[in-house]
Amino acid sequence: MHDVRIDRDRLWNSHMAMAEIGATPGGGVCRLALTDPDKQARGLFVSWCREAGCAVRVDKLGNIFARRAGSEPDAAPVMTGSHLDTQPLGGRFDGIFGVLAGLEVVRALNDAGIATRRPLDIAVWSDEEGVRFRSGTMGSGVFSGRVNLEEALAMTDESGLSVRGELARIGYDGPEAVGGFPVHAYFEAHIEQGPVLEREGITVGAVEGAQGARRFRVTVGGEEGHAGTLPMTGRRDALLGAARMIDALNRVAFTHDPHPVITVGSIFVRPNSPNTVPGQAAFTIDSRHPHAATLAAIDADMRAACAAIAKADGLTLHIEQTSDSTPVAFDKACIASVRAAAKALGIPHRDIYSGAGHDACNLSHIAPTGMIFVPCEGGVSHNEKENAKPEDLAAGAAVLLRVMTEWAE
């Protein structure tokens, strides 16, 4: 093991090459799931993996698995991975770091001529961000049996394009069944997306678990009318009602301690015309908290707040829950391995809790799972300004290398 070395510059340069795909003028990345930039990033990843001697498989949901063979080829693999898709105005490290750290592990083992007993798999999970089809961690969700394959394939974006059709269009409707093979352990490297590690000057977080999340789609119905002729008192303005709900939902967060996070991130108005009173407004709610009981309590509070406004304003209200992630605790042995690897490598580390959901949360239901966090600048993520340091990424990859080879023996 002492001869295996993570190549900091190679890892950084791979990030920079990937960041060109879907690069935004503001210095970030826009690579929505199953779009042309996603296809291009997948193509680059696959070509790099093949150059590194990996066999590449694609399943029916477009999840990619690049395998470095083990000396015992049929043993269950040790898996790592993350996602290539980003937010519409996302950064250069969210997701892609977990994929490229896995690739760097393989490249470093190749350089050192080291074989592992178990195969090593690098997974690219389809549609982690959940922006386009409004349901996050889709690929790992189906892989781990928590989401139905046919339902996922039938999901459509705002313009009516389906996951099934878009997978076929970009050429990633693979032949393999989704899931169904054992995973010996799963480790995912990721930027923290929060401020803790940077603030404390610590390089690696051994992730203990992730908070739970409930997502909703709220549809408010009113009546369209002419902005100039419909008196104020006769109006049933769906956007006005939605605006009042957005304000009320924010206030719900502050009535619980510690605060949950409640976000209305997207809204769609019909007809969205400057001189027509809006007849419909649909928006999303993303609510998260580490405790299941609090998640349930704010669910009830949010529904009550919206219902009261709808009633007062004469609006119809439909609330659909679109996802439900219970709080996740990662595997104690995996967490211990991450801690031990950081310690052995002399890397400052601490235990940490994830505010975000990750593909690892899904995998934790079918395999021993752990995560490795590295700092990101100012804790900023889901933002074009998202940034990380080459040496921190390399430290995270070094820990990943150590835990993967340990679990592969």
Add this chain to the structure above:
Amino acid sequence: MHDVRIDRDRLWNSHMAMAEIGATPGGGVCRLALTDPDKQARGLFVSWCREAGCAVRVDKLGNIFARRAGSEPDAAPVMTGSHLDTQPLGGRFDGIFGVLAGLEVVRALNDAGIATRRPLDIAVWSDEEGVRFRSGTMGSGVFSGRVNLEEALAMTDESGLSVRGELARIGYDGPEAVGGFPVHAYFEAHIEQGPVLEREGITVGAVEGAQGARRFRVTVGGEEGHAGTLPMTGRRDALLGAARMIDALNRVAFTHDPHPVITVGSIFVRPNSPNTVPGQAAFTIDSRHPHAATLAAIDADMRAACAAIAKADGLTLHIEQTSDSTPVAFDKACIASVRAAAKALGIPHRDIYSGAGHDACNLSHIAPTGMIFVPCEGGVSHNEKENAKPEDLAAGAAVLLRVMTEWAE
């Protein structure tokens, strides 16, 4: 004159044929300015006018003028008209009635073999609704010298397509200068888009004037962040701020008596992703009142309300006024002609004020102008359910015929 007859069924059937172009599943029409449906409706109108013996000209902004020659060909025309474009979920009568009533006048005069001294022009004004390029009554605005031609041509829609480019694409970038010829008088027939005529059982409104309007585009800037990891207390959520402003703007309307109408009809959020705290929210304000002083007062109140919220929430605020229509009083002689025509034809009528803006408001600055309103069902407009009765449309056209022929002598 007693031999000239409006053909109620022909007028109705023309409406129904036009309503097929851009028909929506909900029974309305979506025919946004300079889209393919707009092109198709223009083509049908032009073909009908040519069949009716009219000469058709198109100006550089796509305004169409179909002229029935007068016995004194060089005399200034008596003009009528309106628009073919609709709201995204608009109805079958807003705009198109004024165009088809003009065509029915020409057809009826042709049937009766009657010549007028002055030419009669039927105008189709480009982009009255102002949905796509966010600036209403564009064609008549430039024609009457109130909007700059180059500025209008340079306007772009949300996807960056320009008026200039879209006019060329649909083949209505005509050769004629915009405006510059005298109009002897202008009369526009339109559905009321309000409840007054129907409620009182009256068939024709002699329109005295129209309330003023100010439109704004408000851009709220915050900071994007991860919905799961960014604590509630550190957030600068642009959509939350916009929501609070929308609520506050609504309350401004109720602090003035009689109430102005204030509408936030459209909103655009960036990145509009369910799991990202919104970094930007831009929305429109449409404010209207019959009195210029009240319009100015609510302008100040609205700016103050938005500024207070932006300050409290740590958001940036940019308010751009996108249009300013002063209250309009139509020509007293034109109003009197409409009244007299209705009376002579035995049609129940009353004076009425327009809540909406119309192309006639622009024309009133360069020619004696009047409008003829007919009832619409429940006062509903800018809505797929917009409806009107064949006999009311015919009555409106009969009044239009009478005032146009009177002014053409």
